Amino acid sequence: MPAHLAHKAPDPISPRQRQVGRACRSSRSLAPFAAIAALALTSAAHAEPLMDGGKLVLTNGISTVEGASGGGLATWATIAGMETDRGIGISAHVTGIELADYGWQSHGLSVGIRDRVELSWARQNFDTRNVGAALGLGKGFRFNQDIFGAKLRLVGDTVYGSPWLPQISVGVQHKRSLDGAIVKAVGAAAADGTDFTASATKLVLSKSVLINATARLTNANQFGLLGFGGPNQTGRTVQFEGSLAWMLTPRLVVGGEYRTRPSNLAIAREDDAHDLFVAWAVTRNATLTAAYADVGSVATFDGQRGGLVSLQFAF
Amino acid sequence: MPFSLALALLAAQPVVDAPPEDPAAVDWEKEFGIEKKVRDPVTGEFPVDPYAQDPANAGARPFAGDGMARAFGGQDGIRSIVDRLVDLNVKDPRIADIFRNQDTVRLRRTLFEQICFIVGAGCSYTGRDMKSSHKDLGTTRADLNALVENLQQAMREHKVPFAAQNRLLSRLAPMDKDVVER
Known part of the structure; x- marks a missing residue:
C-alpha cells in the first residue's frame, strides 16, 4: 500500500x-x-487472467449452511471466491453436522463476480435417523432442500476504506424443499420460500475483530427443511444474525454466531441457533472449519447440539 | 513495355548503398528523447520533481505513546522490516513488475519514514502523498493485497505481535482509494 x-x-x-x-x-x-x-x-x-485469485485469505468468508458466503451459520456481506474486483472466483464446500438425534450434510457451489455479485447453490440433506421412525416417516428419512442464492455488494469493503463503513450487501435465497407433501403435512404453508437478507460486515483491524450483522426476512421452518410458514405465522418476519470473530493469525479465526428464527409450526417449537467456530485457512484455497453448533429443538426433539465440520475450496 | 519499365526501375536503384549506421555509435537515449537522471552521490537517490513536504503526506495520524514503536522494534526494527518488505516485493512475481525501474533506494527511505512516523517511533515523513506517489503505477486491488501479504510476512518474521500488525494495517487500510488505480 x-x-x-x-x-x-x-x-x-x-x-x-x-x-x-x-x-x-x-x-x-x-x-x-x-x-x-x-x-x-x-x-x-499482460492480459489478466479471468480468475485472478487475489483476494486476501479468509475475506471470502466461509460457506454457510445455505450456500451463501458468511460465517457458517450467518450470511455475511462477503462475496464468495478468491477474485478481486477485476475477475471471477469460484468456491465449493461440503459440510457435515452431527446433532444429538439428527445428521446433517450439505454441499454447494458458488461463483463470485468482480467481488460484487455472488451466485450460490446448496443442497441440504437432513437425516432424521431414529426420529424418522418415531415420527412415522421411516427410520433414516431425509429432508432435502435446494437453495439458490444471489447476493450483491452495495458499498464498502470488509478490510479497506473507512473503518466506519462496513461492507454492505443484500441477498436473496430461494429455497425449494424436495419433500413438499410431507412438509405440508406437518403444517407448513408452502414447500418453497424466499428469504431476503441485508448484511453489514467489517474487520475492525485495530482490534483484530470481525463484526457482522444481518437482517433476514424469512418464513422458513428449520432453514426451510420443514417448509415455509405455518399455523403460527404464514408470512415473513425479520430475524437477526450476528457474528463476532477474532483473528488470531492471518489464517486462523475463532468466533461465535447467533441467529434468531421464527417458530411458525404449531406441532414443533423452533429455537434460535448459535455456534462457536474456528476457521483455519490451511492454504490460500482451502479452509477448514470446525464448530460447536446448537439449533435447539427440531421436530419436537429438544437439545439438538453437536459438532460441525466444513471444508471449503475457493479459487 | 514491361521490359522497359523493369529497366527504368533498375536505373532508379541507387548505385551505392548508404553506409550502414553502427548501432553502438547511436545514442538511443537521445534518439528517444530520454533525459538521463543521475543518482545523488550522497543519498543514492534519483532526483524527483519538487513537492511540498508535509507529515500529513503520510496519510495517517501517528499512534500515541511508545507501545507501537516498541512492538516494531524501534527505528532499527522498522528499517529492517521495510528492507525485507521491499526485497519481498521486488521478487514477488505478482507485483515485481510494478517496482521495475523504480527508485527502491528512495522507496526504502520514504517507506521507513512513513511507518516510523505512523507507529510513533520518532520520524518525520518527508515523502510525497499516497496519491501522487502511486500515480501511473497502474496498481490493482490484487496488487495491494499482495503487498499487504508481504508486509504481514515481513512483520511476522520480525516478531511483531499480530495485534500490533493489525493496528498498523488499520491506519494503512483507509488509503486504499489513493493507492489503487484501476
Whole structure:
C-alpha cells in the first residue's frame, strides 16, 4: 500500500523497445507502426487472467449452511471466491453436522463476480435417523432442500476504506424443499420460500475483530427443511444474525454466531441457533472449519447440539 | 513495355548503398528523447520533481505513546522490516513488475519514514502523498493485497505481535482509494 514509488524510470526503454528501435534504424518512418505493434504485443502478454485469485485469505468468508458466503451459520456481506474486483472466483464446500438425534450434510457451489455479485447453490440433506421412525416417516428419512442464492455488494469493503463503513450487501435465497407433501403435512404453508437478507460486515483491524450483522426476512421452518410458514405465522418476519470473530493469525479465526428464527409450526417449537467456530485457512484455497453448533429443538426433539465440520475450496 | 519499365526501375536503384549506421555509435537515449537522471552521490537517490513536504503526506495520524514503536522494534526494527518488505516485493512475481525501474533506494527511505512516523517511533515523513506517489503505477486491488501479504510476512518474521500488525494495517487500510488505480 504505501509504496512511494517516487520517481519515474531513469531509463524507461524496455528491451523490447530497444529491439524495435534496432529493427527500425534504417527505416525510421516505420517506427510508429512498430511501436504500436510492440504495444499490442505487450498488452496481449499482460492480459489478466479471468480468475485472478487475489483476494486476501479468509475475506471470502466461509460457506454457510445455505450456500451463501458468511460465517457458517450467518450470511455475511462477503462475496464468495478468491477474485478481486477485476475477475471471477469460484468456491465449493461440503459440510457435515452431527446433532444429538439428527445428521446433517450439505454441499454447494458458488461463483463470485468482480467481488460484487455472488451466485450460490446448496443442497441440504437432513437425516432424521431414529426420529424418522418415531415420527412415522421411516427410520433414516431425509429432508432435502435446494437453495439458490444471489447476493450483491452495495458499498464498502470488509478490510479497506473507512473503518466506519462496513461492507454492505443484500441477498436473496430461494429455497425449494424436495419433500413438499410431507412438509405440508406437518403444517407448513408452502414447500418453497424466499428469504431476503441485508448484511453489514467489517474487520475492525485495530482490534483484530470481525463484526457482522444481518437482517433476514424469512418464513422458513428449520432453514426451510420443514417448509415455509405455518399455523403460527404464514408470512415473513425479520430475524437477526450476528457474528463476532477474532483473528488470531492471518489464517486462523475463532468466533461465535447467533441467529434468531421464527417458530411458525404449531406441532414443533423452533429455537434460535448459535455456534462457536474456528476457521483455519490451511492454504490460500482451502479452509477448514470446525464448530460447536446448537439449533435447539427440531421436530419436537429438544437439545439438538453437536459438532460441525466444513471444508471449503475457493479459487 | 514491361521490359522497359523493369529497366527504368533498375536505373532508379541507387548505385551505392548508404553506409550502414553502427548501432553502438547511436545514442538511443537521445534518439528517444530520454533525459538521463543521475543518482545523488550522497543519498543514492534519483532526483524527483519538487513537492511540498508535509507529515500529513503520510496519510495517517501517528499512534500515541511508545507501545507501537516498541512492538516494531524501534527505528532499527522498522528499517529492517521495510528492507525485507521491499526485497519481498521486488521478487514477488505478482507485483515485481510494478517496482521495475523504480527508485527502491528512495522507496526504502520514504517507506521507513512513513511507518516510523505512523507507529510513533520518532520520524518525520518527508515523502510525497499516497496519491501522487502511486500515480501511473497502474496498481490493482490484487496488487495491494499482495503487498499487504508481504508486509504481514515481513512483520511476522520480525516478531511483531499480530495485534500490533493489525493496528498498523488499520491506519494503512483507509488509503486504499489513493493507492489503487484501476
